[in-house]
Amino acid sequence: MRNDTICAIATPIGTGGVGVIRISGNDSLIIASKLFRANSGKPANDFAPSKMYYGRLTAEGFADNCLCVYFKEPNSFTGEDVIEFHCHGGVVLLNSIIKAVIDSGARLAECGEFTKRAFISGKLDLAECEGLIDLINAQSEAALTAASDLADGKLSRRIQKLQEVLKELLSYAEVSIDYSEEDIDLADKKHFAEVLIGINESLKTLAKGYSSGKHIKEGVTVALCGKPNVGKSSLFNALLGYDRAIVTDIAGTTRDALEGSYIYKGVLFNIFDTAGIRNSSEIIEGKGIEISKKYIRQSDGAVFLAEDIKLSQEDTEILNLLKGKKHIKVLSKSDINNNKAAEGFDLSVSALSGKNIERLKSMLYQMLIGKAYAGGLILTNYRHYDAVKRAAAIIQNIIEKIDIMYMDMLAHNLREAWETLGEITGENSIESVIDNIFSRFCLGK
């Protein structure tokens, strides 16, 4: 198959010191020789693979010094001929080069197309691809670890191990069916059930890690809420470590929710500073309050803030909104409140002095991430989570009904569970799965 040639800016959009343009496909080298001339005078089609050449990139309307590398297939990321231009950063410049590359015969890559080609050329298995995408999008250290676990194939190996055990049971079942007259010591159903309970525990543990896994990958969202002027914006700034919100004494200053983030123990915390909630007649503020309620609903957790131990009618209404949501009750302005015992509160903080701010961060981490992430393997991807859950459900069904299951039914179920886990390891992946994954891929690598 002749793959057409694709190109894209491989570095993040924005101004940076260096910008990389990647071209992959059969015509990569031809395009390079059209646009790039090495200072040594060597034409691009004579370039040694994996060597960097310094030279000049010339196209209509501009010329710039840059570096050029040629990766010869199959020893490239996509497995195809790849050319990379390492140029000066800057959106305008990079866009002009991309335009020149497209004019020379390439087309702009679709979302995830480079990784898709890498998968197709057998460079990466499914789980590895997904890990790679996460790696690129990783926003925090823990997400990076989870993603690189995936890219390393750790998850695949773990699942493969479980698959192995299932295969063992399946073999037993099959032998007893196909060789019914043989004198073979067969594991009894009790043994089957015991082993399956073990596998199910592992799967459940993996599945349980998903919500915190998802949090690690995507970060968690926390809404700060409370009556107007109880110090939400001050606390917001204190958590972020810099002034993001305007702080005034006038109640209702924050009209829209402000978003900011900090990283704690490697996890990204996205904090929303919501408009103070009260029954307001002012239209704009009223809208802000609506938005606040929406943020509270959508966030993973919340911090309820009040300035007095004695809760007002409004405070109680806000607390009602938090029912069923993980939240921490915080007494604010503890510098002014003079360290009053925070009865009925989880914590009292002072944004001004920074008192208990670290403690609040730690409590938020405990509440939302908990012990789930102790460096163990964590599911961060919905497709994996889904497969693990389905496999666990099949196995749970076997465990419950094993006594009334004939051997052929048992074998059928074991096989199904085994194949379901295979969806993660890629051993028996089907086309629809592949399509689904690749539609989620984002441009960049």
Add this chain to the structure above:
Amino acid sequence: MKEYEVIIIGAGHAGCEAAFACARKGHKTLLTSVSLDNIALLACNPSIGGTAKGHLVREIDALGGEMGLAADEACLQLRMLNKGKGAAVQSLRSQTDKYLYHSVMKRRLESTENLDLATMEIVGISVKDNKVCGVINNYGERYIASAVIVACGVYLKSEIITGEYRKSSGPSGFSSADSLSQNLIDLGLNLRRFKTGTPARADGRTLDYEKMERQNGDSDIYSFSFLNPPLNKEQMPCYLTYTTEQTHNLIRANLDRAPMYSGGIKGKGPRYCPCIEDKVVRFADKTRHQVFIEPEGANTAEVYLSGASTSLPVDLQQQMYSTIIGMSNVKLTRYAYAIEYDCIDSLMLDSTLCLKTIKGLYFAGQINGSSGYEEAAAQGLISGINAALYLEQKPPFILSRYDAYIGVLIDDLVTKGTQEPYRMMTSRAEYRIILRQDNADLRLTEKGRAIGLVDDFRWKKFNERKAATDNIMQGLEEKFTAKQTEKLFKDKNQPKFCGSLKLKELLQRPEISMDDLIKYLNVFRGEEKLLLDYAENEIKYQGYLKKEKQLINKMSKLENKSLPLNIDYFSIKGLRIEARQKLDSIRPLSISQASRISGVSPADIAVLMLHLKKYD
């Protein structure tokens, strides 16, 4: 020069079914063999059926083949295996009178129109412009034919081995065919060497059955063929006995004289059917191995010592067999032997069992690297049907993996190939809850009718059975009240209910069987057991059947994505080298078939799909 439309080389289980199919489809057919005394020879086990094999027999029968009818006629004992393990994997197994089976099959061949039998060794196949045009025999006679089916079993350059003794010979003393191998090589085929073996036969009167476990057949409720009523005849017993530590010690002490270990045997043997030496060495911790004593026929004292095949030298054979419980005075009538033979690489065939490189040249049975009478017969039938369709210039007949075990068998052979004699197993079928032996006729008889192998008699019978089945399924909709089912519910510890329940709702409960419905509610009296089995399974396996049907839907979509035969795999970028080579040599017909080739990864399949999309 004599002229036929089809010539079949070999009159074993494959050759017979192929001959019936071609002749019945109206083609002038010649069936040849080195001896007509080896027609449909049960060269090893005097038994037909068994797990998955019983399914094959039923399927052959449903398509209008012969094996089931002959097996019923020559049956000495019949049992349904796996009764306790679920309906999907139950299989019929019979003890078969090998002499009667041979003569029944010979008589049926003789009375078939358009079919000639001839004793000769075919030494060459003539090919012109990549098309078969005839054969030449050992007397130098030439025959014209547009289709040739090679079904020569284990006879090509076969050698039997017992210890140091080695002789060029076919099984059971029939002569081997030593010339055709070279001709096949000249035609571009790769030959390989496989090995199999058979135990000694003994005079049954010298065994002490008192020391063995007697094994009777089932009471007479089934038969192989859908045309036959449940078998009703006296059955012969088998006996189960065991090897002893003495047996094992003797073998261990003499491994240097066992060709399996001294290097005398180089051919690849089946792992699922090891000789006794192999069992003792590889499973050293087992203190005993099973040996089944099976009758060779109703009119002979000879018995078959199932489970104890060997290639030990004859002096050791005598000693070894007499250490088996109840066999201290055993008189052997025929020594055990291993047999090595040439076979082809089945990956060179397409799904019709035709050689990819020569039109009209078909291969079926053990020559393809399979083992077993039933596997051979199934291939024979399919090759015969396709040879006939080729002559008629009609589209081929291919059963898919979800149509039949036959489909699984042939797809495995031509897609995955085999590194040892291939045996059918239920676990090879991914849709085995659908592919049951109780519904083989419902799955296949209409197809057999369309091909022209199902005659009016069978067609009428099929339609009657189908109507009766529909009737039972309809009957299961009938409602019963709590009062009517009171005793059943009490005996089966079922919770009370109000109103009424349909019979099928009762049957869905694991604790309630079809037999219970008949016994307690007095329904379906007098209906045939096999039909009731079918109905019961359709209800009890409802959820599983639904799931498999969903999977089949998915698979048939991939099955419909056909791959052009002239595709140049080497020019497809992105395919790994191994995949390119495998795809190029196997040339799968569909994406689905390609996905089953070992060495072709899901990534390769994705590349192929992209490639197809591009050229759509």
